[in-house]
Amino acid sequence: MKLDRGFFKFLSIGLISSWLVLFVFFPNLLVVITSFLTRDPVDLVAAQPSIDSYARTFDWLYLQVLWDSLKMSLLATFACLLLGYPFAMAVASLSKRWQAIMLFLLIVPFWTNSLVRTYAIQFMLGKHGLINQFLLFSGIIDKPLDLLYTQFAVILGLCYILLPFMIFPLYSSLEKLDTRLYKAATDLGANSWSRFRLITIPLTLPGIVAGCLMVFLPSMGMFYIADLLGGAKNLLLGNVIKTQFLNTADWPFGSAFSVIMMLLLGAMLWLYYRATRYVSKKGGIDGADF
Amino acid sequence: MTELRPLLSLNHLSKAFAGNQVLQDFNMTIYDGEFFTLLGPSGCGKSTVLNLIAGMETADTGDIILLEQDISQIPAEQRPINTVFQSYALFPHMTVFDNVAFGLKMRKLPKAEIKQRVNEALEMVQLAHLASRKPAQLSGGQQQRVAIARAVVNRPKLLLLDESLSALDYKLRQQMQIELKRLQRKLGITFVYVTHDQEEALAMSDRVVVMNQGKIQQVGTPREIYEEPNSLFVAKFIGEINQLEGEIVSVDGQQSYEVKVEEQRWRLHAEHSFSVGDKVNVLLRPEDLRVEYIEADHPDKFLVGTIVERTYKGKTLDSLIRLSSGAELMASEFFDEDDPSFDYRPNQKVAVNWVAGWEVVLPYEA
Numbered sequence: 001m002k003l004d005r006g007f008f009k010f011l012s013i014g015l016i017s018s019w020l021v022l023f024v025f026f027p028n029l030l031v032v033i034t035s036f037l038t039r040d041p042v043d044l045v046a047a048q049p050s051i052d053s054y055a056r057t058f059d060w061l062y063l064q065v066l067w068d069s070l071k072m073s074l075l076a077t078f079a080c081l082l083l084g085y086p087f088a089m090a091v092a093s094l095s096k097r098w099q100a101i102m103l104f105l106l107i108v109p110f111w112t113n114s115l116v117r118t119y120a121i122q123f124m125l126g127k128h129g130l131i132n133q134f135l136l137f138s139g140i141i142d143k144p145l146d147l148l149y150t151q152f153a154v155i156l157g158l159c160y161i162l163l164p165f166m167i168f169p170l171y172s173s174l175e176k177l178d179t180r181l182y183k184a185a186t187d188l189g190a191n192s193w194s195r196f197r198l199i200t201i202p203l204t205l206p207g208i209v210a211g212c213l214m215v216f217l218p219s220m221g222m223f224y225i226a227d228l229l230g231g232a233k234n235l236l237l238g239n240v241i242k243t244q245f246l247n248t249a250d251w252p253f254g255s256a257f258s259v260i261m262m263l264l265l266g267a268m269l270w271l272y273y274r275a276t277r278y279v280s281k282k283g284g285i286d287g288a289d290f
Numbered sequence: 291m292t293e294l295r296p297l298l299s300l301n302h303l304s305k306a307f308a309g310n311q312v313l314q315d316f317n318m319t320i321y322d323g324e325f326f327t328l329l330g331p332s333g334c335g336k337s338t339v340l341n342l343i344a345g346m347e348t349a350d351t352g353d354i355i356l357l358e359q360d361i362s363q364i365p366a367e368q369r370p371i372n373t374v375f376q377s378y379a380l381f382p383h384m385t386v387f388d389n390v391a392f393g394l395k396m397r398k399l400p401k402a403e404i405k406q407r408v409n410e411a412l413e414m415v416q417l418a419h420l421a422s423r424k425p426a427q428l429s430g431g432q433q434q435r436v437a438i439a440r441a442v443v444n445r446p447k448l449l450l451l452d453e454s455l456s457a458l459d460y461k462l463r464q465q466m467q468i469e470l471k472r473l474q475r476k477l478g479i480t481f482v483y484v485t486h487d488q489e490e491a492l493a494m495s496d497r498v499v500v501m502n503q504g505k506i507q508q509v510g511t512p513r514e515i516y517e518e519p520n521s522l523f524v525a526k527f528i529g530e531i532n533q534l535e536g537e538i539v540s541v542d543g544q545q546s547y548e549v550k551v552e553e554q555r556w557r558l559h560a561e562h563s564f565s566v567g568d569k570v571n572v573l574l575r576p577e578d579l580r581v582e583y584i585e586a587d588h589p590d591k592f593l594v595g596t597i598v599e600r601t602y603k604g605k606t607l608d609s610l611i612r613l614s615s616g617a618e619l620m621a622s623e624f625f626d627e628d629d630p631s632f633d634y635r636p637n638q639k640v641a642v643n644w645v646a647g648w649e650v651v652l653p654y655e656a
Binding site: 178180181183184185186187188189190191194198199202203 | 344345346366367368371372373375377379380381382383392393396397440441444
């Protein structure tokens with residue numbers, strides 16, 4: 001019996017560990033190594049150590065892309081937060097039955113491939129798309145609007161695809177919130193705004209940060225959204241990386257960008273860790289803030 | 291209390307939840323400076339009364355007068371009333387200091403005053419040294435004190451305590467009972483305490499209201515409620531009581547009756563008025579009973595029975611006695627210095643009596 005359980009534990013942990021080492025750690029290690037090598041026209045990568053790729057990322061053009069990419073991702077994240085928070089609050093205040101229904105409805109779009117859904121947005125936003133046709137038909141405008149191939153379109157696409165990833169962590173932290181704390185705050189003279197500001201926000205901070213990470217991190221790399229909705233001008237970091245690997249065949253340069261993205265990711269996770277600690281009930285060593 | 295000044299009046303309050311009438315025409319006056327307790331079994335409506343006073347719920351009808359001002363339309367956050375919650379409901383992300391300062395910050399008092407008042411409040415509950423801790427780093431008793439400090443620091447006109455001690459263990463609860471009582475005297479704030487624990491209610495209160503099914507059963511000092519319960523419910527809810535059936539045989543004058551109990555006639559005292567033939571309940575507290583050994587004889591003016599069970603309780607010896615009619619009585623006797631080995635054997639024959647006038651006679655209820 002005990003042996004069986006030990007074996008099962010060993011098997012399951014071993015399987016997952018091997019999987020992670022083989023398909024996550026090892027490829028990432030290859031990317032890091034590649035980023036410090038040089039480009040080779042024939043073999044793609046030559047075993048010649050160099051930090052040239054990193055130096056090239058500081059090119060004005062790429063900094064511009066990085067900045068645009070950061071800007072669009074941040075705006076998309078912010079928009080998701082603004083849309084997602086009230087929604088998550090509303091869902092958390094429903095009865096258990098309706099909560100389940102709403103969460104289910106949130107998952108339904110995942111049944112369709114996100115690429116297909118992005119084409120659908122393209123179809124909606126185009127010069128002769130649904131939105132323009134409707135606006136023209138109802139006489140609100142007399143010339144079609146330039147919606148497609150703008151930063152707005154990219155941000156809209158990112159929001160549309162990633163909104164559920166914002167809502168789920170927000171919902172789970174709002175749902176855990178002890179409503180008796182609101183009662184106590186009211187009793188002590190807090191109005192609804194004060195309760196939101198001093199109780200809801202700080203106590204759901206881990207959910208807010210988790211949601212923002214879940215939107216922000218993937219949004220930097222969602223090249224197909226920028227490809228389909230942003231045209232040639234509105235690039236994400238993911239587009240640059242994709243281009244380096246698939247079009248210009250400059251693997252070290254693409255890897256350098258990937259590493260930079262990973263570092264960004266790491267910094268975000270560190271932020272998340274700090275936020276969780278801030279609200280952690282144990283208070284930790286930095287609990288003495290008075 | 292020298293002078294009774296009404297602080298809070300509840301007039302004709304009623305409240306229903308989803309068609310379920312929780313309170314009906316509820317009237318109550320609480321005086322300035324008293325320790326007032328709402329006592330009753332769970333679901334009796336006592337917490338609803340508290341929520342109505344605090345403003346967490348709105349009454350269907352009736353009004354709430356605090357110092358001659360109707361506060362029933364004033365939102366909870368603007369009422370000069372604070373609550374110590376059963377769950378304490380301390381803000382987990384704030385330090386003890388910030389928890390206690392919360393109410394003062396909401397009132398936008400100057401920083402220096404907040405600091406001074408919070409420190410005073412924390413000193414009062416002996417927690418000044420833990421001001422920078424988070425609630426989860428405190429023990430249950432300490433959290434309880436923070437909750438009290440957080441409420442009293444606002445100097446409310448009325449402090450509500452919702453089953454505030456029920457989460458503590460027995461020993462700590464008893465200690466906190468004394469501390470709360472002392473704190474209340476020191477601050478002079480009116481306390482309204484809600485509990486289902488009758489012992490707690492008797493120990494702390496100036497006055498107790500016993501509630502059942504949304505109605506007031508009895509209001510009075512702990513002593514009045516314990517010694518002169520006005521209904522079988524109150525008598526049974528507050529402490530242990532023995533219940534015997536009887537019938538009025540004759541009326542002997544003001545509050546004095548001859549009553550037939552267990553095939554014997556007794557001269558009993560009653561607050562109620564009865565007429566001949568009325569069925570009554572004669573109620574006797576276990577500690578008021580006197581038990582004596584007997585052999586074969588049947589003494590007059592004694593109930594006769596046999597010991598069924600005896601329980602050693604440390605301070606007292608509790609014995610269950612079955613009378614010849616089949617009714618059972620619980621007697622609770624203190625140990626006597628002269629007879630430390632005092633005890634009963636099962637099946638021993640005993641005679642039971644009580645101090646005349648200490649019985650409670652109420653109309654018969656099943």
